[in-house]
Every structure is written in structure tokens, then in C-alpha cells.
Amino acid sequence: MTRYCMVIDQRRCIGCGSCTVACRTWNELPLDIVYNPVIGEGVQGKWPNVHRNWLPTLCMHCEKAPCVPCCPTGASQKDPDGTVWIEYDKCMACLACVNACPYGMRDQSKLQPRLHRFVRKCTFCRAKRELDPDAQPYCVLTCHQKARIFGDLDDPNSEVSKLVNSVETFRLQEDMGTEPQIYFIPDLGGVRQQ
Amino acid sequence: MRHHYWEWPIPTYLFLGGLGGGIYCLIAILTLFVYPGIDIVPEVLAWPGFVSILCLGFGCLMLVIDLGQPMVFYRAFVKSTSVLAWGARLLTICMIFGLLWFASYIPWDWFSGIAGFLTPLRPLCLAIAGIAGTCIMLYTGIFLSTLKAHAFWATPALPVLFTVSALSTACAAITLSVGWWPASFDPHNIMSASLYVASVEAVHEILHVVDIVLVACEIVVLLVMVLSFLGAGNKTANKVAHKWVHGSYAPFFWGGMMVIGLGLPELMYIFLPGVASSVVAPILVLCGGLLLRFMVVNSDERAPLPGEERYYEKLPSTDAEFIHKWTYGENIY
Numbered sequence: 001m002t003r004y005c006m007v008i009d010q011r012r013c014i015g016c017g018s019c020t021v022a023c024r025t026w027n028e029l030p031l032d033i034v035y036n037p038v039i040g041e042g043v044q045g046k047w048p049n050v051h052r053n054w055l056p057t058l059c060m061h062c063e064k065a066p067c068v069p070c071c072p073t074g075a076s077q078k079d080p081d082g083t084v085w086i087e088y089d090k091c092m093a094c095l096a097c098v099n100a101c102p103y104g105m106r107d108q109s110k111l112q113p114r115l116h117r118f119v120r121k122c123t124f125c126r127a128k129r130e131l132d133p134d135a136q137p138y139c140v141l142t143c144h145q146k147a148r149i150f151g152d153l154d155d156p157n158s159e160v161s162k163l164v165n166s167v168e169t170f171r172l173q174e175d176m177g178t179e180p181q182i183y184f185i186p187d188l189g190g191v192r193q194q
Numbered sequence: 195m196r197h198h199y200w201e202w203p204i205p206t207y208l209f210l211g212g213l214g215g216g217i218y219c220l221i222a223i224l225t226l227f228v229y230p231g232i233d234i235v236p237e238v239l240a241w242p243g244f245v246s247i248l249c250l251g252f253g254c255l256m257l258v259i260d261l262g263q264p265m266v267f268y269r270a271f272v273k274s275t276s277v278l279a280w281g282a283r284l285l286t287i288c289m290i291f292g293l294l295w296f297a298s299y300i301p302w303d304w305f306s307g308i309a310g311f312l313t314p315l316r317p318l319c320l321a322i323a324g325i326a327g328t329c330i331m332l333y334t335g336i337f338l339s340t341l342k343a344h345a346f347w348a349t350p351a352l353p354v355l356f357t358v359s360a361l362s363t364a365c366a367a368i369t370l371s372v373g374w375w376p377a378s379f380d381p382h383n384i385m386s387a388s389l390y391v392a393s394v395e396a397v398h399e400i401l402h403v404v405d406i407v408l409v410a411c412e413i414v415v416l417l418v419m420v421l422s423f424l425g426a427g428n429k430t431a432n433k434v435a436h437k438w439v440h441g442s443y444a445p446f447f448w449g450g451m452m453v454i455g456l457g458l459p460e461l462m463y464i465f466l467p468g469v470a471s472s473v474v475a476p477i478l479v480l481c482g483g484l485l486l487r488f489m490v491v492n493s494d495e496r497a498p499l500p501g502e503e504r505y506y507e508k509l510p511s512t513d514a515e516f517i518h519k520w521t522y523g524e525n526i527y
Binding site for chain 1: 197199200257260261262263264265266267269270272273275276277278279282340341342343344494496497498499500501502504505506509
């Protein structure tokens with residue numbers, strides 16, 4: 001069975017933010033919404049042993065997504081392939097899911113008309129994949145460093161499966177018990193998320 | 195870090211929901227268990243029941259006006275698994291059966307047919323409204339505590355605190371409103387007048403004692419919750435507890451909550467009979483309950499991702515508004 005996930009190689013990311021721009025452009029996001037911010041703690045260490053790493057983020061498409069059961073209208077959903085998405089017509093923007101997300105990856109745009117706001121989030125470009133099941137999300141296609149790798153974790157021949165099973169990876173805030181489906185390959189000089 | 199997603203209508207809704215539910219819980223206990231068979235007691239408690247319906251209705255209004263797409267609100271009754279959806283259903287049940295119970299006491303002549311039809315159903319309506327009201331009190335705290343992303347909310351102490359606070363504010367609201375219309379007595383009939391006065395006094399007396407206990411419990415639960423986070427909470431909860439105890443929220447916590455909202459009314463209840471304990475203290479308890487909801491809802495910090503705070507601090511805050519105006523509200527990208 002298909003189970004989509006993304007592997008993000010921190011060793012390759014240079015923090016250019018092109019994935020953020022590609023996502024915003026293709027998904028026509030309002031100006032106050034960012035699906036995949038590339039965050040970083042700045043320069044770490046003491047000269048000459050300094051390093052800097054980047055943490056490209058997005059919705060973690062958690063296996064046990066806390067944003068799905070808390071939705072009172074059924075707008076927040078999870079596909080069998082693991083994609084967590086929102087059916088905008090059903091969303092009443094109560095913000096329960098926004099408050100349930102431990103990663104802060106959901107929000108509503110304050111620039112939308114007051115009575116036509118809904119919660120938005122990354123969907124691994126679900127609309128695009130509905131047309132072509134092999135399609136890759138725009139952030140993955142845009143990344144010239146190939147730091148973002150997307151694929152089926154249950155397919156043993158997929159690149160993500162090989163990486164997750166061969167390289168040391170970590171996931172963000174695993175103590176929350178949400179089982180996020182975004183795996184990070186840590187930067188060699190970087191500081192790992194505790 | 196982005197937070198404070200919920201604005202003032204949500205804490206107001208949580209306060210009014212808990213208050214309204216608590217009032218029906220107490221009315222049901224007083225009528226069905228404490229003074230069963232005494233007709234004048236539910237009659238003097240009818241107006242507090244109406245106050246409860248107003249609170250629940252206004253609370254629902256607060257919830258709806260906070261929504262981004264209010265017209266989709268009906269869908270909250272369709273899906274069953276969410277805590278918020280159960281809250282919406284319980285609020286509706288409590289309001290409907292509470293209204294039916296109150297309607298049976300309306301003394302208008304033209305309404306006597308409906309009131310007469312509802313009179314035999316009073317115990318059933320009150321029992322259902324009381325059970326739904328109890329669940330609403332529990333729900334307001336459970337709703338927040340299930341959102342585990344926020345360390346300060348994810349504690350079993352929060353539903354306990356909200357339930358005790360809801361009962362305490364309900365005691366205060368009933369004390370302020372007991373004995374009003376539609377309860378009445380015949381001024382020429384000494385028996386009727388003394389029965390009315392005695393039942394109002396009895397309700398006042400029992401709620402007075404109950405509220406002393408509840409306010410004391412609330413002080414203990416609140417201190418245990420905040421100080422345990424201060425001593426043993428995780429990093430995020432600890433940060434919030436520091437804000438409450440000696441940070442920017444300290445004047446509201448110590449001055450507003452502990453002194454004006456809880457300590458002072460407790461002392462008034464115990465040592466100052468008369469207007470101070472029957473009017474001033476209940477008003478202070480109500481203000482304390484509202485302040486508690488605002489402080490808790492605004493303490494919605496979550497553990498930030500590494501570098502997240504730095505990222506959102508660097509984002510331009512005014513450009514978006516400028517570009518939005520410049521493009522006449524259309525997303526041209």
C-alpha cells in the first residue's frame with residue numbers, strides 16, 4: 001500500500017528558499033501564508049569551528065495526525081496514502097486543527113474576506129497528484145540541491161525507502177507521539193532536534 | 195512563533211458555556227435531590243435557568259462569529275468524533291430542554307396551554323438539561339486539554355479547574371438572580387410570601403456554603419496546576435508558568451485572579467454577611483472566572499521548532515498589507 005513521505009537532506013540544503021517560493025507561486029497562496037518555511041538557527045559554534053544548517057519544513061503528514069480527529073466538520077482528512085488535507089468547502093475555520101498541530105503548519109489567511117476564510121496547509125500537492133499519481137510536489141521539483149526527496153515509503157525500491165532504511169534520520173518532536181512522515185537527514189555539523 | 199490564533203470570542207464562549215452548564219447542573223441538583231417535592235424552589239430558580247439559556251445562546255453566538263465560514267457551522271452536528279462537535283450538541287440539548295423547563299413556569303395567560311402541557315415534563319426536561327450542563331462544564335476544559343500541542347493546556351488539572359470554576363461562577367450567578375420573575379407571591383397571603391422568602395433564603399444559604407468550598411478548591415487546583423508547571427513542567431509549560439507567576443501575567447494572576455477573583459470573595463463570603471457576600475462577592479467570582487478563561491486561552495505557547503521564532507520575526511509585517519492594497523485584494527501571482 002502506498003504511504004507517501006518526504007526525506008529532507010539537511011546536508012544538501014543551502015537555505016535558498018526556492019521551495020518556499022515555488023510552493024507559494026504554484027499554489028497561489030495569500031501573502032500571509034507559508035506552507036514550507038525554511039527555518040534555521042543562524043550560525044552555530046565558535047570560530048573557527050562554526051557551522052550553519054537549515055531546516056526546510058512543511059506539514060509533517062503525521063501517521064497519527066492530531067489535526068484530523070479534532071475537526072468538528074470533517075473537513076480535515078487523511079487519505080489512505082497518508083496525505084493529510086483539508087476540504088475547503090467543509091472547513092468552518094474554527095481553528096481547532098491549527099491549535100492541535102504541534103508544528104504550527106496550518107493557518108488561515110487574514111487577507112481573505114472575513115466570512116470566507118478557511119484553514120490551509122501543505123497537501124504534498126494533492127491536486128497535482130490526482131491528475132498524475134507519479135507527480136512530485138512543486139517544492140521537490142524546484143529544489144536544485146535535491147535536498148527534498150518525495151516518494152512511497154512502502155515501496156522498497158523507492159529512494160525515500162532506501163534512504164530511511166540506510167541513513168540515520170530523525171523526525172521533529174517525536175515525543176508528541178504523532179509519528180510525522182517527514183524524515184530529516186541531519187547535517188554533519190548540525191545540532192539535532194532534541 | 196505563531197500563536198494566539200484564538201481571539202476574545204473563544205475565552206468568552208468557554209466562560210459562558212461553563213457558566214450556563216453549571217447553572218443547569220446546580221438547578222437540577224437543588225430541585226431534584228436537595229429540595230424534591232417543594233414546588234416553590236424550582237419556581238424561584240426559573241429565572242437563573244433563563245439566565246443560563248441566555249449565557250449558552252450568547253456563548254454559541256461568540257463561537258459562530260469567530261468562525262471563518264459561519265455558514266458551514268451546521269456540519270459540526272454531522273461528524274461525531276470531535277470534542278468540539280460534542281460540545282455543540284450538548285449546548286444545543288441543554289438550551290432546548292432548559293428552555294422547555296423554563297417555559298413551563300411562564301405565567302402569561304395566552305401561554306397557559308403550552309405551560310400546562312410542559313408542566314408534567316418538568317423533571318424530565320430538567321434532568322436532561324442538568325446532565326447536558328454537567329457535560330458542558332467538563333467539555334470546556336477537556337476541549338483545551340486534548341490540544342496537546344500547547345503544553346500549558348495538556349494537563350488533566352485543566353478540566354478539573356474549569357469544572358470547579360464553572361460551578362463556582364454558576365453559584366454566583368444563581369445567587370444574583372434567584373427569586374426573580376416568573377417566581378411570585380401573593381402579598382396578601384402571608385403563607386405564600388413566607389414560603390417564597392424561605393425558599394430564596396434556603397437557596398442563598400446552601401449556595402453560599404457551596405461557593406465557599408468551590409472557591410477554596412479553585413484556589414488549590416489553580417495553584418497546584420501553575421506551581422507544578424513552574425517546578426516540574428516541560429520547557430514550554432515552564433516558560434508559561436514563569437510568565438504567570440512573575441512575568442507579564444503576574445499582575446493578572448496574583449492581583450486579578452488570586453486576590454480579586456478568588457481570595458477577596460472567599461473572605462467576603464465567610465466574614466461579611468449582607469450585600470458584600472450576596473452581591474459584591476458573586477460579581478467578583480464571575481469576573482475571576484472570565485479572567486481565568488482569557489489567561490488560559492492566551493497561554494497557548496507550543497514548543498517551537500529550531501529557528502522558527504527567528505524565521506517569523508524576520509518576516510515583513512507591513513508589506514503584506516501594502517501589496518494587498520496595491521493589487522486591490524487580488525492575488526496576481
